[in-house]
Amino acid sequence: MKVSNIGIFKGMNRKMSIISIFLILISVFFTGYFPKKSESFLQNIRELLNPFLEWYYVLLVAFLLFLMIWLGMGRYRNVRLGSDAEQPEFTFFSWVSMLFAAGTGVGILFWSVAQPIMQFQNNPFTNSNMNPEAAIVGLSLSYFHWGLNGWAIFSFIAITMAYFAYRHNYPLTIRSALYPILGKKVDGPLGDIVDILAVFGTIFGIATTLGLGVQQMNAGLSHVLGIKSSLSFQLIVMVVIMVIATISVVSGVSKGVKLLSVGNFWLSIFVLAFLLVYGPTQYLIGITIEATGTYVQDIIKLTFHTNVTRDSDWQTVWTVFFWGWWIAWSPFVGMFIARISRGRTFGEFVAGVLLTPTLITIIWIGLFGGTALYEQLFMGKDVISAVNTDVSAALFIMLKNMDIGFMSEIMSILMIVLIATYLITSANAGTLVITTILASGSISPPSGHRALWGVIMTLLTGVLIVAGGLKTLQAAVITAALPFSVIIITMVAGLLKSLSLENTPARSGNQEITAREPWILDDEVGEEGVLIDELNPEVKRLEEPEYK
Known part of the structure; x- marks a missing residue:
C-alpha cells in the first residue's frame, strides 16, 4: 500500500485516488447531465433489487447483531484493542459521548418526528386505525430502525478496524481486515478494490445525509424566515455548508470543529430538556417507556421480518433503506469509532457502542416523536397531513404546534443551527475518512485532497438533489451499499480467523488473557x-x- 512521494498525489495512494475520483465524477456527470434518466435508472435498480434485499439485508444485519453480542459476551470478551496491558485512551464518559454524535447526527434530526408519524399511520404490525395503541407501535418501529440492529453494523466495522490496527499494527483501512483471508494480496489490486468500494459507499452515504439535512434546513428557514422552499435555495445552502467545512479542513481549524461538536452535545441536551418541560411531560415519559417495552418484546420478530407475504411495501420503504444507509455509512462511522476506542476490551466496546447510543436514541425519538404523536392524537393538530406534504418540515411543524408563542420560533432557530453544525462536522469528518482510506491509513492525509473531496462531495450531493430529491437519495444509497455488504461478509471471515489464534482457552468462570x-x-x-x-x-x- 505505497503512497506517492511526489506530485499532486503526494501522501496519497495515486492509483486508488485516480480511480475513485474518476468513478465518482462519472456518477456526478451522468446524474447532473441526465437528471431524469438518472432518477429513473436509480429507481429501476432499486425496484429490481428490492425482493433480494428484503431478505439479504435482513439476514446480514441479524447476523451482525448476534455476532456482536457473542463477541461482547463470549470467550473473546477480554481481548483488548491494543496490547494486553494497554489502557483506554479516553474516559468512559468522553468515549460514549462521542459515539452518538458520530453515528446519527443529521439523520436522527431529520427522522425523529417524521418517522414516528409515518409509521403511526401505516405499518403492517397493527390493525389499529391511528389510535393511541398505534402510536406506541409507530414509536417502537422507529426505535427498531435506529437502535441495536443499526449500531451492530457500525460496531462490527469499528471493532474489526480497531482490532487489526491496534493489535496487529496494520493501517487503519478496510483492507487490513482481509489479511487473514487474502494474505499479501491485500497490498495489491484486490485490496485496492476493497478500499475503493468502501470509499464509494461512504461518499454516497454522506451525500444522502447531507441532502436530507439541506432539505430540512430549507424547510426550517421557510417556517422561520418565510424563505420559500426551492431547489436553488437548497443548492445554495449546501454550497455554503461545504465551503465552511472545506475552509476548516484546509486551515486546520481543529479547535473550531471540536467546539462545534461540544456545542452540539450541550445544545441537544437543552432541546431534550425543553421538550420534556414544555411538552406533554407525563405522556412523553409514559409512551417512551411503553414503546421501549414493545421494541424489546418485538425485536426478534422485526429483525427477521422479510415481507414474504408481499402485503405492503413497508419493508422496502423503511427497513431496506435504513439497513442500506447504515451499511453505506459504516466505513465513515466505523473508522471514527475505531480511532477513539483504543485500549477497550471487546466486552467494554460492545456494551458501549451497542447500548449507550441506542438508549440516547430511544430518549431522543421518544421526546420528539412522542410530542408530535400527542399533538395529532390529543391537541387536534393535523400533523399527518403536514408531514405527508413535506417530510423535511416535520420537525418545525411539531415545534410550531406546541403553542408556546415566540419560543417555538426560538427553538426552530436553534434546531436550524444544530442541523448546520452537524452537517459541517459530518462533512469535515467524511472527507477525513475518505482521504485516510486513500492515503493507505495515514492519520494525517494531505489537506489539499481533503478539500478536493469536499468539492466532489458537494457536486455529488447537488446532482442527487437535482435528480429527484429524497427518493433518488434513498435509491442511490441502497444501491451503493450492496457491493460493500460483500466486503463486510469477508471481514467477518477475516476477524474470526484471526481471533481463532487468540490465546483464550475456554474455561469456567472469567476467561483470562495472558x-x-x-x-x-x-x-x-x-x-x-x-x-x-x-x-x-x-x-x-x-x-x-x-x-x-
Whole structure:
C-alpha cells in the first residue's frame, strides 16, 4: 500500500485516488447531465433489487447483531484493542459521548418526528386505525430502525478496524481486515478494490445525509424566515455548508470543529430538556417507556421480518433503506469509532457502542416523536397531513404546534443551527475518512485532497438533489451499499480467523488473557524475548510478563 512521494498525489495512494475520483465524477456527470434518466435508472435498480434485499439485508444485519453480542459476551470478551496491558485512551464518559454524535447526527434530526408519524399511520404490525395503541407501535418501529440492529453494523466495522490496527499494527483501512483471508494480496489490486468500494459507499452515504439535512434546513428557514422552499435555495445552502467545512479542513481549524461538536452535545441536551418541560411531560415519559417495552418484546420478530407475504411495501420503504444507509455509512462511522476506542476490551466496546447510543436514541425519538404523536392524537393538530406534504418540515411543524408563542420560533432557530453544525462536522469528518482510506491509513492525509473531496462531495450531493430529491437519495444509497455488504461478509471471515489464534482457552468462570500477544505461537519467540506477530511478521514486540 505505497503512497506517492511526489506530485499532486503526494501522501496519497495515486492509483486508488485516480480511480475513485474518476468513478465518482462519472456518477456526478451522468446524474447532473441526465437528471431524469438518472432518477429513473436509480429507481429501476432499486425496484429490481428490492425482493433480494428484503431478505439479504435482513439476514446480514441479524447476523451482525448476534455476532456482536457473542463477541461482547463470549470467550473473546477480554481481548483488548491494543496490547494486553494497554489502557483506554479516553474516559468512559468522553468515549460514549462521542459515539452518538458520530453515528446519527443529521439523520436522527431529520427522522425523529417524521418517522414516528409515518409509521403511526401505516405499518403492517397493527390493525389499529391511528389510535393511541398505534402510536406506541409507530414509536417502537422507529426505535427498531435506529437502535441495536443499526449500531451492530457500525460496531462490527469499528471493532474489526480497531482490532487489526491496534493489535496487529496494520493501517487503519478496510483492507487490513482481509489479511487473514487474502494474505499479501491485500497490498495489491484486490485490496485496492476493497478500499475503493468502501470509499464509494461512504461518499454516497454522506451525500444522502447531507441532502436530507439541506432539505430540512430549507424547510426550517421557510417556517422561520418565510424563505420559500426551492431547489436553488437548497443548492445554495449546501454550497455554503461545504465551503465552511472545506475552509476548516484546509486551515486546520481543529479547535473550531471540536467546539462545534461540544456545542452540539450541550445544545441537544437543552432541546431534550425543553421538550420534556414544555411538552406533554407525563405522556412523553409514559409512551417512551411503553414503546421501549414493545421494541424489546418485538425485536426478534422485526429483525427477521422479510415481507414474504408481499402485503405492503413497508419493508422496502423503511427497513431496506435504513439497513442500506447504515451499511453505506459504516466505513465513515466505523473508522471514527475505531480511532477513539483504543485500549477497550471487546466486552467494554460492545456494551458501549451497542447500548449507550441506542438508549440516547430511544430518549431522543421518544421526546420528539412522542410530542408530535400527542399533538395529532390529543391537541387536534393535523400533523399527518403536514408531514405527508413535506417530510423535511416535520420537525418545525411539531415545534410550531406546541403553542408556546415566540419560543417555538426560538427553538426552530436553534434546531436550524444544530442541523448546520452537524452537517459541517459530518462533512469535515467524511472527507477525513475518505482521504485516510486513500492515503493507505495515514492519520494525517494531505489537506489539499481533503478539500478536493469536499468539492466532489458537494457536486455529488447537488446532482442527487437535482435528480429527484429524497427518493433518488434513498435509491442511490441502497444501491451503493450492496457491493460493500460483500466486503463486510469477508471481514467477518477475516476477524474470526484471526481471533481463532487468540490465546483464550475456554474455561469456567472469567476467561483470562495472558500478557503475551495472543496471536504469537510458542515457536515464534525470538532472541531476548522478541515476539513475532504471526499475521504481520514484520512487526516485533518485546515479551511482557504475565499478569492476572
